[in-house]
Amino acid sequence: MKKKVIIIGAVGGGATTASQIRKLDNDIEIILLEKTSYLSYGACGMPYYLGDVIKDRESLFAATPEQLHTKKNIDVRMHHEALKINREKKSLLIRDHDRNEDYEETYDYLVLATGASPFIPNIPGIDQIPSFHLRTVEDMDRIKQFLETSKPDSCTIIGGGFIGVEMAENFTHLGMKVNIVERSEHVISIIDEETAAGLQNHITEKGVNLYTKDGLKEVLPENTLKLDSGEMLQSDFILLSVGVKPRNHLAKDAGLSIGKSGGVISNEYMQTDDDSIYAVGDVVESIDFVDNAPKQVPLAWPAHRQAYITAKHVTGDPVPFKGMLGTAIAKVFDLSIASTGLGEKELKKKGYTYQTVVHEGKSHAGYYPGAHDVYVRVHFCPETGKIFGGNVVGGEGVDKQIDILATAIYGGLSVTELQEIETCYAPPFSSPKGMLNMIGYKAAGKMNKK
Structure with missing residues (x-):
């Protein structure tokens, strides 16, 4: 049957x-x-439709x-x-x-x-100001209609995760003054603090006001936002982006x-x-x-x-799901930020013994025009070399580095075996030793001697 x-x-x-x-x-x-x-x-793709980067809704x-x-x-x-x-x-x-x-x-x-479903915090007075969240097409259409009819000059984004920073870029491109309010110590809390530092500097250089270790306490009359710190902000509307x-x-x-x-x-x-x-x-x-x-x-x-x-x-041909790393990336103005596996905060919380190796370099050969700075940070077990995770921030090729790292973790490579990955090289694309090759070489010196 x-x-x-x-x-x-x-x-x-x-x-x-x-x-x-x-x-x-x-x-x-x-x-x-x-x-x-x-x-x-x-x-x-919804943030980029709202930012008028993607023109065709369909x-x-x-x-x-x-x-x-x-x-x-x-x-x-x-x-x-x-x-x-x-x-x-x-x-x-x-x-x-x-x-x-x-x-x-x-x-x-x-x-x-x-x-x-989007998490909607209970904020006193929030009904006094236009507020939105972005999860569905209906949400997107409501925001788009508001942008086109009300033509707001300013926005406050509550939550500095991936969607929050993407929307900050897109609203800024529309000419708005943008605030980000984030309860954690830095935006995109799953990445390491050191990786986030350069990204936050870039965000503020683009004109976004950033309020970390802070939250929205209440909304007062005339679109006034009172933060937990006592800071007062003026904003034409709120975008709630505090998780799901x-x-x-x-x-x-x-x-x-x-x-x-x-x-x-x-x-x-x-x-x-x-x-x-x-x-x-x-x-x-x-x-x-x-x-x-x-x-x-x-x-x-x-x-x-x-x-x-x-x-x-x-259909009777089973294949097991082996788990997930949570590999993710976001474009934030002129930078990209990506992560995979376990970050430093999670490693500390779980009580892991780990070492961290960092490499800062160029996205391709420095003598070829257009090279961008890239920062790579990888965590590993100093006894076995098992790679726990890492994050990357930079102006070009961030996706390439994080994808190689995710592949290495899935393939069970040790951190020192990153030396052995034969990545392609030509001056417009990379360097003779790729950035993760360099991570592998540097990690060798941090392994515990047996």
């Missing part, structure tokens, strides 16, 4: 799961549910419901919301918002791709295990406590590749990889 899979959520993880299952199995029935009006869109969308139905025989149901899972009956209660009707649908397999929390209510109500991060716990095949229910993307608490500790990372790569793992398992 033909099997049926229902997938809840049709953005990155959900839409990719549906497509991957269909690629592997022509016969299985696939139902894809999406509560909103949009599916399969590039959320990471270019953010990878597929339409009609395309998924016609080309892949996927039953896409827009404006359909999953309300309750009945694990005993293997059924799902669904609300059709267009008809305002509820109905039940049985399943053989169920995939939770419900994503995450997994949308785990369906899983929780169904009695599935939830991790400390709020993510749904899954095994190496993305199965939850219930063998017939899988979870992918931002709703999942998975494992860290470096030390197998629980890890919940709301990024695109894990969501797409987990979609493939789920599809392979559902």
Whole structure:
């Protein structure tokens, strides 16, 4: 008898799961549910659409419901919301918002791709000022309409993570005066303080006012913002960018295990406590590749990889998910900042013994025009040489360095074996010894002698 899979959520993880299952199995029935009006869109491109870098809104969308139905025989149901899972009956209660009707649908397999919701802090007086968050297309459209109709001169971004610094750049490009308020000691708190220092200098040089180790205490009349430090700011609107929390209510109500991060716990095949229910993307608490500790990372790569793992398992050809490093990068004005694996703050928190090696160099041969400064910082075990992680900041080629480092970690290379990677060289691209080669040479002197 033909099997049926229902997938809840049709953005990155959900839409990719549906497509991957269909690629592997022509016969299985696939139902894809999406509560909103949009599916399969590039959320990471939204800051650049708001900054008028990406002109065409429609270019953010990878597929339409009609395309998924016609080309892949996927039953896409827009404006359909999953309300309750009945694990005993293997059924799902669904609300059709267009008809305002509820109905039940049985399943053989169920995939939770419900994503995450923005964390909205409880700030007194916030209703006195236009405030937004950026997570969905609807959020993006609301901000765009406000920018076009109100033509604001200033903005305060609460939270200096990846989205916060990207939006600071894009709002600055629109001619606004921008403030960033960040509770941590520096922006992008997952990177090391030393790496962040150069980035913060660059941000302030571009005219952004940066308030670290501070928070928004309350909003006073006439768009006045009072910070925890007592600092007063004037701002035409607020963008809240203080993190996300997994949308785990369906899983929780169904009695599935939830991790400390709020993510749904899954095994190496993305199965939850219930063998017939899988979870992918931002709703999942998975494992860290470096030390197998629980890890919940709301990024695109894990969501797409987990979609493939789920599809392979559902179609009877299992491949395990080996964990995630949390490799991430952001463009911030003229610099790029990237990280992978465990940073110094996390290593200290977990009580690791580690050494750090730093290399500062040029993105390509210094005598060839246009070389940019690049700073590389890598952490490793001084006994075994195991690479724990690292971060990179610079004006060019940052993605290349972090990708090589992530590949080395996945491949199990020791830090000294970075010497042996034969990277390509020509003056416009690199140096005879690549930057991570240099990390490997420098690390040799910091290994404990046996």
